[in-house]
Amino acid sequence: MRLLLIEDDVALGEGIHQALSREGYTVDWLKDGSSALHALLSETFDLAVLDLGLPRMDGLQVLRRLRDSGSNLPVLILTARDATEDRIAGLDAGADDYLIKPFDLAELKARLRALLRRSAGRAQALIEHAGISLNPGTQQVSYQGNPVALTPKEYQLLHELLSPPGRVMTRDHLMQLLYGWNEEAESNTLEVHIHHLRKKFSTDLIRTIRGVGYLVEERR
Amino acid sequence: MRLLLIEDDVALGEGIHQALSREGYTVDWLKDGSSALHALLSETFDLAVLDLGLPRMDGLQVLRRLRDSGSNLPVLILTARDATEDRIAGLDAGADDYLIKPFDLAELKARLRALLRRSAGRAQALIEHAGISLNPGTQQVSYQGNPVALTPKEYQLLHELLSPPGRVMTRDHLMQLLYGWNEEAESNTLEVHIHHLRKKFSTDLIRTIRGVGYLVEERR
DNA sequence: TAGCCACCTTCAGACTTCGTTAAGAAAGGG
DNA sequence: CCCTTTCTTAACGAAGTCTGAAGGTGGCTA
Numbered sequence: 001m002r003l004l005l006i007e008d009d010v011a012l013g014e015g016i017h018q019a020l021s022r023e024g025y026t027v028d029w030l031k032d033g034s035s036a037l038h039a040l041l042s043e044t045f046d047l048a049v050l051d052l053g054l055p056r057m058d059g060l061q062v063l064r065r066l067r068d069s070g071s072n073l074p075v076l077i078l079t080a081r082d083a084t085e086d087r088i089a090g091l092d093a094g095a096d097d098y099l100i101k102p103f104d105l106a107e108l109k110a111r112l113r114a115l116l117r118r119s120a121g122r123a124q125a126l127i128e129h130a131g132i133s134l135n136p137g138t139q140q141v142s143y144q145g146n147p148v149a150l151t152p153k154e155y156q157l158l159h160e161l162l163s164p165p166g167r168v169m170t171r172d173h174l175m176q177l178l179y180g181w182n183e184e185a186e187s188n189t190l191e192v193h194i195h196h197l198r199k200k201f202s203t204d205l206i207r208t209i210r211g212v213g214y215l216v217e218e219r220r
Numbered sequence: 221m222r223l224l225l226i227e228d229d230v231a232l233g234e235g236i237h238q239a240l241s242r243e244g245y246t247v248d249w250l251k252d253g254s255s256a257l258h259a260l261l262s263e264t265f266d267l268a269v270l271d272l273g274l275p276r277m278d279g280l281q282v283l284r285r286l287r288d289s290g291s292n293l294p295v296l297i298l299t300a301r302d303a304t305e306d307r308i309a310g311l312d313a314g315a316d317d318y319l320i321k322p323f324d325l326a327e328l329k330a331r332l333r334a335l336l337r338r339s340a341g342r343a344q345a346l347i348e349h350a351g352i353s354l355n356p357g358t359q360q361v362s363y364q365g366n367p368v369a370l371t372p373k374e375y376q377l378l379h380e381l382l383s384p385p386g387r388v389m390t391r392d393h394l395m396q397l398l399y400g401w402n403e404e405a406e407s408n409t410l411e412v413h414i415h416h417l418r419k420k421f422s423t424d425l426i427r428t429i430r431g432v433g434y435l436v437e438e439r440r
Numbered sequence: 441t442a443g444c445c446a447c448c449t450t451c452a453g454a455c456t457t458c459g460t461t462a463a464g465a466a467a468g469g470g
Numbered sequence: 471c472c473c474t475t476t477c478t479t480a481a482c483g484a485a486g487t488c489t490g491a492a493g494g495t496g497g498c499t500a
Contacts, residue, residue, distance in 0.1 A: 113392045138388035152431045187490040
């Protein structure tokens with residue numbers, strides 16, 4: 001579960017970062033609005049935590065531009081206690097939830113969970129392709145009618161490759177999906193996971209695009 | 221039994237919170253209307269206690285929006301002594317019961333019990349699955365004809381896993397069912413309770429989905 | 441055809457998560 | 471207030487998962 005934290009206060013940011021990482025999220029952390037917007041538009045996240053008081057570009061503006069671009073990424077905003085108007089403006093601008101500083105980390109965690117559950121609930125029918133059926137709600141996968149047990153990383157990869165199929169996923173993209181920016185995986189873990197997927201389904205499910213990445217063919 | 225308390229007065233809220241927690245409810249407490257509505261729409265509660273005088277979004281409005289969304293969650297409202305009109309408006313808006321401030325905590329508890337009994341009566345037939353029969357009205361459970369004694373937490377877990385079976389319940393979901401947002405359980409209580417359930421029924425009743433949660437298979 | 445490079449395959453050890461147990465703490469009932 | 475039931479904590483072991491490295495394969499280019 002990849003998450004973008006946008007917070008300029010270093011102490012607070014570190015606290016949040018640490019807490020959420022320990023919770024199992026892949027957390028990327030940016031400290032100003034314009035790079036955050038850039039990242040949000042060019043990369044894939046499951047969720048964003050956005051401080052409204054930011055240098056360079058105001059958090060509200062980031063949110064508006066994000067929504068203008070058509071994204072419905074779940075966003076939780078952080079506001080100062082007295083900035084009531086900000087909060088209202090934030091919700092109006094399309095935030096999904098908010099939290100008032102100072103807040104309890106436990107509450108943040110709870111709200112993120114709720115947010116993710118909601119966003120998981122709202123969309124997502126079964127994904128069916130090439131005999132594979134993948135249920136994003138429950139993370140259950142079956143192949144030709146039989147359930148297949150996937151590890152979390154395998155599931156993430158497969159999900160990405162299948163939504164939608166027919167697109168080449170670059171190695172970089174996939175690596176970032178699994179590891180974010182921080183924790184670099186220095187070896188060939190990606191190949192290993194792909195290998196496992198091929199073994200569990202079929203060797204020719206995932207095609208290698210040499211020098212670029214991987215691909216699941218659109219129709220089969 | 222998970223309950224949402226919506227009350228902006230800190231002293232009063234603390235009192236109610238404490239009393240109801242001691243009574244065995246899992247109590248979550250929010251202090252303003254808009255986050256309350258949010259929570260009510262996105263999470264699962266068995267009951268709400270709603271103060272009508274609230275900042276940000278009036279309690280009445282919360283109630284109306286909740287009913288508009290199609291929910292028939294039992295709601296008890298709290299009103300000031302002189303706000304007769306509020307009370308009437310509250311009942312019109314779909315409240316199930318009301319209490320006038322100041323009130324006695326014992327009376328609150330009694331009314332909640334009554335409310336829950338009523339709402340339990342209206343729904344819920346026996347749940348039968350894999351030799352287990354679970355009666356939501358009386359909280360009695362039997363396995364292959366013989367009664368089984370479950371502790372409250374065990375019952376909650378089993379009930380959740382069985383309604384309906386075949387769905388993966390994430391650890392997060394189950395933890396929130398048992399503990400709400402407040403008390404973080406830092407250790408492996410969930411595993412322990414699951415273990416007890418398995419012991420009382422059958423080892424393979426509940427399947428673990430590693431990294432995700434637990435599952436009771438649909439047909440057996 | 442030789443050589444390089446990207447990718448594949450395999451596997452062992454590190455690391456995580458989960459199950460099991462037992463003991464002590466907390467809650468509930470008489 | 472004591473006794474019983476229930477819940478939590480903690481330790482340890484088992485099982486599952488991930489990583490990093492080594493060696494192998496095959497395509498591409500010169």
